[in-house]
Amino acid sequence: MNLELTKDTIKVACSNCNLRELCMPIGLDQADMQKLDEVVATRRQVKQGELLFRSGEEFKSLFAIRTGFFKTSVATPEGLEQVMGFQMAGEIIGLDGIVTDQYTCNAVALEDADVCVMPFSNVEELSREFPVLQRHVHKVMSREIVRENSMMMMIGNMRSEERLAVFLLNLVQRLHARGFSQSEIILRMSREDIASYLGMKLETVSRAFTKLSDEGVIEVKQRYVGILDLQALKKIVNPRACD
Amino acid sequence: MNLELTKDTIKVACSNCNLRELCMPIGLDQADMQKLDEVVATRRQVKQGELLFRSGEEFKSLFAIRTGFFKTSVATPEGLEQVMGFQMAGEIIGLDGIVTDQYTCNAVALEDADVCVMPFSNVEELSREFPVLQRHVHKVMSREIVRENSMMMMIGNMRSEERLAVFLLNLVQRLHARGFSQSEIILRMSREDIASYLGMKLETVSRAFTKLSDEGVIEVKQRYVGILDLQALKKIVNPRACD
DNA sequence: AAATTGCCTTGATATATATCAAAAGATATT
DNA sequence: AATATCTTTTGATATATATCAAGGCAATTT
Structure with missing residues (x-):
């Protein structure tokens, strides 16, 4: 070699x-x-x-x-x-x-x-x-x-808030599998990156963060995101199943 | 075996x-x-x-x-x-x-x-x-x-008409590679299937068909689609490059 | 041929998100 | 510390697409 x-x-x-x-x-x-x-x-x-x-x-x-x-x-x-x-x-x-x-x-x-x-x-x-x-x-x-x-x-079916919820859930899940916290994330990417990834605009991402934050589901401080209510976050993605 | x-x-x-x-x-x-x-x-x-x-x-x-x-x-x-x-x-x-x-x-x-x-x-x-x-x-x-x-x-970036154009271009290209016409398609799927695939609603797909038809770019009769102006169709997808 | 059915089109209206614009926070630079 | 730069948030408005509703067209059944 x-x-x-x-x-x-x-x-x-x-x-x-x-x-x-x-x-x-x-x-x-x-x-x-x-x-x-x-x-x-x-x-x-x-x-x-x-x-x-x-x-x-x-x-x-x-x-x-x-x-x-x-x-x-x-x-x-x-x-x-x-x-x-x-x-x-x-x-x-x-x-x-x-x-x-x-x-x-x-x-x-x-x-x-x-x-x-x-x-x-x-x-x-x-x-x-x-x-x-x-x-x-x-x-x-x-x-x-x-x-x-x-x-x-x-991207084809969900609304902005749902997409952000899926995104965050996926991130914590993967981070947790690597030994990191299952309730806290330091985002490595900008709002613009997230927006592009989720098929939306950065302002819409920002508003979705604010909305989830206002609802008490997450806590956002810059690129820090704390998951305050995991069940609620999951429920946003799939209101039916309440696992 | x-x-x-x-x-x-x-x-x-x-x-x-x-x-x-x-x-x-x-x-x-x-x-x-x-x-x-x-x-x-x-x-x-x-x-x-x-x-x-x-x-x-x-x-x-x-x-x-x-x-x-x-x-x-x-x-x-x-x-x-x-x-x-x-x-x-x-x-x-x-x-x-x-x-x-x-x-x-x-x-x-x-x-x-x-x-x-x-x-x-x-x-x-x-x-x-x-x-x-x-x-x-x-x-x-x-x-x-x-x-x-x-x-x-x-799905993340294009508007309805562009998506439909991409869809049709991709279909003819693949059909042509298999020896079929490069200007005529018989759609095998419903408007609803197309809509789902492209991340839109069936009514929007229908309107996009009508629009392209009105512009003289394609000819639509039920599930028959004739490509009347290939260049125009490509231009809808990418207005810059006029190949 | 009339009726049923499924699929598609068209119209009127609602709504979520985009766009435009500005301010507020961070971070980096001088 | 002050300035400049970049990112993010927030607000006002515009717009594309979704939604709701009705009608048209083909194919199939009776």
């Missing part, structure tokens, strides 16, 4: 990574796990505001986020930015590049980040050898398809 | 299929092609209005459409239907089922259809043996991710 070490690229082993439950297939023995360490060629650091990859750039690798927070987006024909998603530790980005051998998105770090570079040739090679990795890769891609399905549903 | 033949299931070889350029990897020799015939276990016929699979059903197989036209959709919490896509000959459906081992969509035939049943275990097994198939599967999934990206962009 071509392993070039610079000050920006530090090799780490997936087998020792505390995120392996998120990134890697489960149920591997130590020996296999060590073989799978080879998917990752290098690590790369991305400072806040910097691009991990840009639309049109040649696709070579998938990236597993170790730390940090990313935004993926594309430019619309009119020159606006459409946010496609927000990604955090343990998540894989770059899947959009496979089909045309070019990334279609820009991926920008919303906070200092550290990613594992997984050359796609490594992924494919090891996938052939390890069915469990193969299955894992397929699931990761399928999950992204399903996620986008539900985004389409949301 | 478990190959049960009933009156509904007829085995065919991909190597002789006239859709192989759409479904299968390109650049295979005859021998490899015949090996890959094994991805397809059986064929299945689906009558208009019938389901190929339903949400919640156990995921076993992907399906390659040989003939016919499908709609995939999910039910919203409020009991409405959200259309996720329309699929035609040469396209693969069922990818959403991989992640949870259950299909998340309903797939209903909008006209009598004939599909190749590809047990996912076959797909994975042969993918390990044939890197070119492996790559193909990855591209198919990545393409779906990118397609949904652009749907999100469209």
